[in-house]
Amino acid sequence: MEFTELDDYRIAAGILTEWLPCAAEDDWRADPRPASYIHEAHLRRTSGARYGGGRDSWLGTAFEVPGPLDGEAFRRALQRWIDRHEPLRSHAALGDEESGMVVRRTTPPGRVSVRPIRHDAAEPDTIRDRLLGLLDDYTAPHLWPSYVFATLERSGDESHSGDFAPFTVFFGADHSIIDGYSVVLVAHEISALYDEERTGRAADLFPVGSYIDFGAAERDESARVDDDHEAVRIWRRTLTEGGGQAPAFPLPIGQRPARAVPQRRLSERWFDDEQASQFSARCRRSEAGFFAGALACLGQAATELAGTDRFRTVAPAHTRAGPIWAGSLGWFVGLRPIDLDLTGTTGFDELAARGAAELRRTRAAARVPFVRVGELLGTPILPRFVVSYMDVRFVPMAAQWPELNARALRSRSYTHDVYVWINRTPEGVNVSARFPDNPVAGENVLSFLSRTRELMHLAVPAGPWATPPETGAVPPTGR
Known part of the structure; x- marks a missing residue:
């Protein structure tokens, strides 16, 4: 599944319907369970006006379902999905300024309804x-x-044959209740529940x-x-060698702008499935996994371009x-x-x-919340280069993603950092x-990624890496 922004997703003319979750005030109950470390840190980071209340931190998905849309069955499917995942029925928020505590409220299953609002074509x-x-x-x-x-x-969704074109489902959620892996589960679960509501065929989730x-x-253990x-100890060494900061x-990547500016984005197919399998086999011959092989190529590009x-x-x-967590919605992410x-x-082998x-x-660094590590070290860990x-090849329904026009979506970002996502799917x-x-940043990041891509392809034949071509990379004279 390709990760992209909504601006890059194909949208047709048609009728948009919003499906809005609702719950009565009397249905909410005080919940003493704390927010996870990363959730609480996210709430505190986004509480200022500078971050727009966190509206640049959502993830989501878009996918097609064979039509026509059965609105009542879809509404019931969404309500069942909300009942299935408790974070969709719970809310944690910062309390009053004096206490600084995070306060949670949760509503039981069956109390959240979904209200449709249908727009004109x-x-x-x-x-x-x-x-x-x-x-x-x-x-x-x-x-x-x-x-x-x-x-x-x-x-005009009815074709000449009388069949209906599929309708498209869009879903977005704040990062505090969903991560990249959660995103790729959404299409299968909602489609399965919708199919059950329409046909009676069990979803079997x-x-x-x-x-x-x-x-x-996690808080108790941490x-x-x-x-x-x-x-x-691992993070202490990293921060010490980085002058108190995470790697850059x-x-x-140029100067930090005086005002918030949307980041530039890129999405490319680097390997088809056969090429990905060849690269994976090459990594195994080096007694390494796919990600280790990719790190080798990223590192080689760095030494060639940055010295x-x-x-x-x-x-x-x-x-x-x-x-029990394999299909859960949540922010199940550590950092190493x-x-x-x-x-x-x-x-390449070495x-x-x-x-x-x-x-x-x-490995151990990712098992303890990096927010907790930052507390112990007395300095926050703020990722700058990620x-x-x-590998999502074996997620349910992954093989059908291309025909369903399924995409993982992310919000626009305004930060001064670099993020790279390498995703292996059934397509490559x-x-x-x-x-x-x-x-x-445009010159340097694109040159770096282009050379990494070349190196990954050059590694497959098990021969020596070729001498890199002249690039337009800006030399490392400053940030």
Whole structure:
């Protein structure tokens, strides 16, 4: 599934319907369970006006369902899905300024209804603007609901054969209740529940745990972590060597703008499925996994373009430690620092092996919330350069994503950092990125990713890497 922004998703003319979750005030109950570390940190970070109340932090998805839309069956399916995932029926918010506490309220299953608001038929640009406004308005972390649904029925959707074109489902949620892996589960679960409501065919969804319970247990466990814990030692070394900061992109990315400016984005297919399998086999011959091989190529690109002898970044890792969490909605993400030694070799085998060793060395760092580690170290950990790898080939319905026009969506971002997502799907490998929208960052990030892509392809034949071509990368004379 490609990760992209809504601006890059194909939208047809048609009728947009908003599906808004609602709950009566009397149905809410005080809930003593705390927010997870990352959720609370997110609430505090986005509480200022500078961040727009967190409206630049949503994730979502879009996918097609064979039509025509049965509105009543769809409404029931959404309500059942909300009942299935407790974070959709719960809300944590910052309390009064004096206490600074996070206050949670939760409503039992069966108490959240979904109200449709159907608009008149409109052209694609109007629908896109309406969707962007809807997602921004309903996904703020400080309000409930912090998620929303919409459907789009195409104008003139009946074909000459009498069949109906599919309708499109859009879903967006604040990052506090959903992560990248959660996003790719949505299409299957909502489609299965909708099909059950229409046909009576059982959805057969596996039981899931509540991320709220996970966050509470995580806090209990993290309270026992001290400053001699392996995760703290790993991050202490990283921050010490980085002058108190997390790793930055190896080349300049221009000056931080005086005002918030939307980041530039990129999404490319780097491998088809056969090429991805070939690269994976090449990694195995080097006794490394796919991500370790990708790190080798990223590191080699860094040393060629920036002259650095270390490739440093931060990599997310999921924290879904048991089967009960496999299908849960939530922010199940830890962070680990990566420090890949590039000295003494330019060969793929050695660098991939070093990448695998580095992933093993830093595994413990992702098991403790980085917010908790920052508390123990007395300094917040603020990621500046992130490389994410996710293999979603075996997610339910993954093979049908292309025919369903399924995409993972993310909000616009206004930060001064670089994020790269490497996603392996049944179609191959898609790489997306976001970075500051200025000439320096544009030149350097694109050159870096282009060379990494070349190196990944060059690694497959098991021969030596070719000498890099001349690039337009801006030399590392400043940030």
